[in-house]
Structures are given as structure tokens and as C-alpha cells.
Amino acid sequence: MLKHLKFTALTLGMLAAAQVMAAGPDLTVVSFGGTNKAAQVKAFYEPWEAAGNGKIIAGEYNGEMAKVKAMVDTKSVTWDLVEVESPELSRGCDEDMFETLDPKMFGNSGDYVKGAIQTCGVGFFVWSTVLAYNADKLKTAPTSWADFWDTKKFPGKRGLRKGAKYTLEFALMADGVAPKDVYKVLASKDGQDRAFKKLDQLKPYIQWWEAGAQPPQYLASGDVVMSSAYNGRIAAVQKESNLKVVWNGGIYDFDAWAIPKGAKNAEAAKKFIAYSVSPGQQKIYSENIAYGPANTLAVPLLDKTVLKDMPTTPENIANQVQIDVSFWADNGEQLEQRFNAWAAK
Structure with missing residues (x-):
């Protein structure tokens, strides 16, 4: 009986270790905070963790690009993903502050609001x-x-x-x-x-x-x-x-995800971006704040009462x-x- 218990404990231990290995790395994700961050927690962070992808360490900033630049220049990048507005994404891309992204990772670009998929960032709400x-x-x-x-x-x-x-x-x-x-x-x-x-x-x-x-x-x-x-x-x-x-x-305008150049967990961060712009997660995000999904496939999933307040609803964006x-x-x-x-x- 004792042998059997030992074996079970060992098996459970090995299984737990295997699960930890299977889970992705902890990702440091930095946003602008407020109700926008609260919506991100519900739509992206919590479901990502629950699916066994690894932990999200959520940070906040006020859009100071100097912080990102200093990290990239000194090769001491501690952020894996940062939320930026379009002008900052454009500037950061020009100044080689962000990793370049393969658009294929995010599915068909025709499914997104025009301009959402950029060379080094992806708009995730409008x-x-x-x-x-x-x-x-x-x-x-x-x-x-x-x-x-x-x-x-x-x-x-x-x-x-x-x-x-x-x-x-x-x-x-x-x-x-x-x-x-x-x-x-x-x-x-x-x-x-x-x-x-x-x-x-x-x-x-x-x-x-x-x-x-x-x-x-x-x-x-x-x-x-x-x-x-x-x-x-x-x-x-x-x-x-x-x-x-x-x-x-x-x-x-969009707010977009960008990966600072030299981020330690860039590959996992790319997967997180793709996850956040999938129709199901986009739906949850827009249910928690009146900002439009960047992925238009999320629009039919939303309740009509929610849609009337969305910038990206076809009649609103026309x-x-x-x-x-x-x-x-x-x-x-x-x-x-x-x-x-x-x-x-």
C-alpha cells in the first residue's frame, strides 16, 4: 500500500512538473491601466493563465516611450509586451524599438479593421x-x-x-x-x-x-x-x-500591442498577441468597455445593445x-x- 502511495505521489509530482514545463513563461504586459486594463484582465490575462499558458505580470505606464527606448538601448528589456497608441507605434517602428511581426500569425488581415496589422504592432481595439x-x-x-x-x-x-x-x-x-x-x-x-x-x-x-x-x-x-x-x-x-x-x-484610432526589441519572451508574447485578437477574446474585451474589436469577426458575436456603442460597427464607422x-x-x-x-x- 505504501509503495502504491509513493508511486502515486511520484507520478503526480512528475505530472505537475510536466505541466509547469508545458506552461509558457511569465509574461510582463504593460498597459495604460484604468477601466481599459480591467477589461484586458477579464478578456486576455485571466483566460490566458487559466488555459495554462503561464502567468501574466501586469504593469502600467503613461505612454513614456523614453522608458522603452532606454531599455532597448541598454539591452536591459524587462517588458515583454507594451500597449502603444498609433503615433508611438509608428515612431517606435521607425526607430527600431520594436520586434517585427509576421502578419500570418494573426490569420487573414482582411478580417481586421483596416490598419490594425502593422509591421511591428497589432491594433487590438479601436x-x-x-x-x-x-x-x-x-x-x-x-x-x-x-x-x-x-x-x-x-x-x-x-x-x-x-x-x-x-x-x-x-x-x-x-x-x-x-x-x-x-x-x-x-x-x-x-x-x-x-x-x-x-x-x-x-x-x-x-x-x-x-x-x-x-x-x-x-x-x-x-x-x-x-x-x-x-x-x-x-x-x-x-x-x-x-x-x-x-x-x-x-x-x-487603434491602441496596439508591440514587443520591445530584445524582449526575453518575444515568441510567447507573439502568441499572446494572436490570442488577444482572436474573435472570442475580442468579444469579451468589448463587452467590458465600449471600444470596438479590431477583429471584425468578433462583431457578430456581440449583443446588439453592446454593438450600438461600438466605433467599429459598420454603420458607426461608415x-x-x-x-x-x-x-x-x-x-x-x-x-x-x-x-x-x-x-x-
């Missing part, structure tokens, strides 16, 4: 900057940026993000430029002058915002009648308010603009300087 308004304060609903600029029909203050990015695009759309032509027009000196001229018309009515939490507060208090806003921020307060979103003329990362990489500094000088006048 968020939008949109026109938002308080339906309790307006008799008629605005439908476009032209309405946002129409202070006769819609009297009252407007909220806009204090910066050139998004604000210039919205000004051009208010002036009649079709969403698909915005960056073509903005690329010329005349187009930039046209955007600032349009902003001049609205300047006395603008209340600037700088943090994502401000537009819902301004709208709820009646400080402004309309505001540009991040769609997730509006969706988060819609249960207890009458705030609404106009998708027409919104500007959408008249939106994808942010032009290379345009802002080339012109951002000069346009932000011009904007700051204009706003200070």
Missing part, C-alpha cells in the same frame, strides 16, 4: 473621438460638425480638445470637406489656413478640455451644449445621463475618418505650435 451632446439640453439633435459650428440653430458653448490634432480635422468637416478627403485638404498650406479660419468663427463659443473625463462633466452640468469626446467616456456615463454620440465625422498617423508625425509639431499661438490670442 476608440473614437466623436461629437457628443446632452439630449436633455437640446431640442433638436445635431448630426454633423456643421451643426456643431452652427451657433444660431444651437446656441451655447462648445467643448473642444485643446490641441491641433482632431480639432483641425473637425473644422474642415464643418466647412464641408468630406471625411475621406480631410487629410488630402489638410496636407496643403491652404487647407491648414482654411481650418484655422473656420476655427476663428467658433472661437468665442469654445470651452477647451484637456482630460478625457472633462467632456461628460461639461455636458452633464450644461457648461457646454456639445463637445468632442472619447466615445468610451460617454458610453461609461450613458446609464445615468442622457448624453448621446454622433458617429458621423468621428476620428478613430462616415468616420481613420487618424492619419504619418500626417501627424510629419506635421504635428508645426501645427501644434501654430494652434497654441492661435489659442493664446
Whole structure:
């Protein structure tokens, strides 16, 4: 009997050791934190661990690319995966800070929102900057940026993000430029002058915002009648308010996963990326925060009540603009300087 017990204990020990060997390495995954991180924990981290792929050590940062660069330059990379916005992904790729990825690892690129699969990163959710308004304060609903600029029909203050990015695009759309032509027009000196001229018309009515939490507060208090806003921020307060979103003329962008160059567990990190953009995990993510799945195969899996708040639902994305990362990489500094000088006048 004792022999039998010993054998069983030994067998169990060997099995446990084999399981540990089969499990992947611990992965250090760094995100922006907040409700976005909470959704990632439910959709990606916990199921990944439960499937025996190894532990996720979850970190947070504020997007400081200098940290990533210092690790890569000194060959002391401690992060396996980092969440970055599109402009940082583009810059990091150009500066050789990230590992290059084989697009085949992520299935058919046609199944993703255009631009999600990049050379050294993969967009895993989509968020939008949109026109938002308080339906309790307006008799008629605005439908476009032209309405946002129409202070006769819609009297009252407007909220806009204090910066050139998004604000210039919205000004051009208010002036009649079709969403698909915005960056073509903005690329010329005349187009930039046209955007600032349009902003001049609205300047006395603008209340600037700088943090994502401000537009819902301004709208709820009646400080402004309309505001540009991040769609997730509006969706988060819609249960207890009458705030609404106009998708027409919104500007959408990705947050992406990237692997710092020289990461010790790069192969496991690539598998984690592929796992996070699979339809099932994308569905869980979007159920926990109002950001759209990058993998369009997740859309039919989502409940209709969830879909109406998603930037990537076909009817919501139809008249939106994808942010032009290379345009802002080339012109951002000069346009932000011009904007700051204009706003200070």
C-alpha cells in the first residue's frame, strides 16, 4: 500500500512538473491601466493563465516611450509586451524599438479593421473621438460638425480638445470637406489656413478640455451644449445621463500591442498577441468597455445593445475618418505650435 502511495505521489509530482514545463513563461504586459486594463484582465490575462499558458505580470505606464527606448538601448528589456497608441507605434517602428511581426500569425488581415496589422504592432481595439451632446439640453439633435459650428440653430458653448490634432480635422468637416478627403485638404498650406479660419468663427463659443473625463462633466452640468469626446467616456456615463454620440465625422484610432526589441519572451508574447485578437477574446474585451474589436469577426458575436456603442460597427464607422498617423508625425509639431499661438490670442 505504501509503495502504491509513493508511486502515486511520484507520478503526480512528475505530472505537475510536466505541466509547469508545458506552461509558457511569465509574461510582463504593460498597459495604460484604468477601466481599459480591467477589461484586458477579464478578456486576455485571466483566460490566458487559466488555459495554462503561464502567468501574466501586469504593469502600467503613461505612454513614456523614453522608458522603452532606454531599455532597448541598454539591452536591459524587462517588458515583454507594451500597449502603444498609433503615433508611438509608428515612431517606435521607425526607430527600431520594436520586434517585427509576421502578419500570418494573426490569420487573414482582411478580417481586421483596416490598419490594425502593422509591421511591428497589432491594433487590438479601436476608440473614437466623436461629437457628443446632452439630449436633455437640446431640442433638436445635431448630426454633423456643421451643426456643431452652427451657433444660431444651437446656441451655447462648445467643448473642444485643446490641441491641433482632431480639432483641425473637425473644422474642415464643418466647412464641408468630406471625411475621406480631410487629410488630402489638410496636407496643403491652404487647407491648414482654411481650418484655422473656420476655427476663428467658433472661437468665442469654445470651452477647451484637456482630460478625457472633462467632456461628460461639461455636458452633464450644461457648461457646454456639445463637445468632442472619447466615445468610451460617454458610453461609461450613458446609464445615468442622457448624453448621446454622433458617429458621423468621428476620428478613430487603434491602441496596439508591440514587443520591445530584445524582449526575453518575444515568441510567447507573439502568441499572446494572436490570442488577444482572436474573435472570442475580442468579444469579451468589448463587452467590458465600449471600444470596438479590431477583429471584425468578433462583431457578430456581440449583443446588439453592446454593438450600438461600438466605433467599429459598420454603420458607426461608415462616415468616420481613420487618424492619419504619418500626417501627424510629419506635421504635428508645426501645427501644434501654430494652434497654441492661435489659442493664446
